[in-house]
Amino acid sequence: MEGPRPVWAVKVIMVIVIASIFFRCVSARNHTVGGPNGWDLASNLQVWSRSSTFYTGDNLVFSYTPNHDVLEVNQLDFARCRTINPLATHRDGETVVPLTNAGTRFFICGRRGHCTRGLRLMVQVLDLPSAAPAFPPAEESAASEPTRRERAPPPGKGDKSSPPPPAAMGAAPAKSPGAEAHCSVGVRIGGWVWCCLALAAVLKKKSMKR
Structure with missing residues (x-):
């Protein structure tokens, strides 16, 4: 024992x-949507999303006034700015959305005319x-x-001269972004x-x- x-x-x-x-x-990592202006018509959300990289485990933080809300929608409703059947609705003014899975997420403002004027966001979430x-x-x-592969074969086997190793053999693999x-x-x-x-x-x- x-x-x-x-x-x-x-x-x-x-x-x-x-x-x-x-x-x-x-x-x-917490991503404040839209930067300093937050979730607002004054923010260029397309430029902001392209300048950021989102991974699983990160959070989207929506900061907005009572003049706005946040609707999570599917791709078709995002493209057409439809608000009748959202996946989720938020109106608390300080919404935190966890990015739990890899894939594409779509968000729009449900107030009349705001989505068509640019208050919508598409986020591509990557695996960590x-x-x-x-x-x-x-x-x-x-x-x-390549050093191990460049050794000559034993006498009597194969050709007398071994072919040169491929040029790409010693190249280090490229790192992904x-x-x-x-x-x-x-x-x-x-x-x-x-x-x-x-x-x-x-x-x-x-x-x-x-």
Whole structure:
């Protein structure tokens, strides 16, 4: 039967839990729709949406006056500015819409004439890229691959001269824009892991001295 866990082990577990909660908090992002003017006819929502990148876990924040509301609609109603059958209706003046799934979301203002005058928004939500490893990058292993392939075949097998390796073999794979946008996620994870391991070692030494 196992005895009680040492104090240092309990502290390390607490640090890891707190670190994971902090990481989840910093990874999400709030997007204030329309920028400084908010959800208003004065905002150029098309330009604003094109200048932003939206990922699952982010939030849309609609700030607006009582002269406006926010209707989430389907694609057809968005194109025709129809307000009779919305998917959701918001009138609280400070609406937060979580982006829980990848895909396209459509929003319009339900007040007469506002949608046709430009108060509508289409948002393309992307899946959050997987975190990059905190260990040697893939480019190094990809660069070492041609070296192994360039070795000559054993004597007596095949031609005397081996064909040159393809030029594209040593090229590092291109990074997607989404990975560039959230490249700091992997760095945060790696940093937290190393901090937790270092803290565990220090606490373990202290407990052994006692």
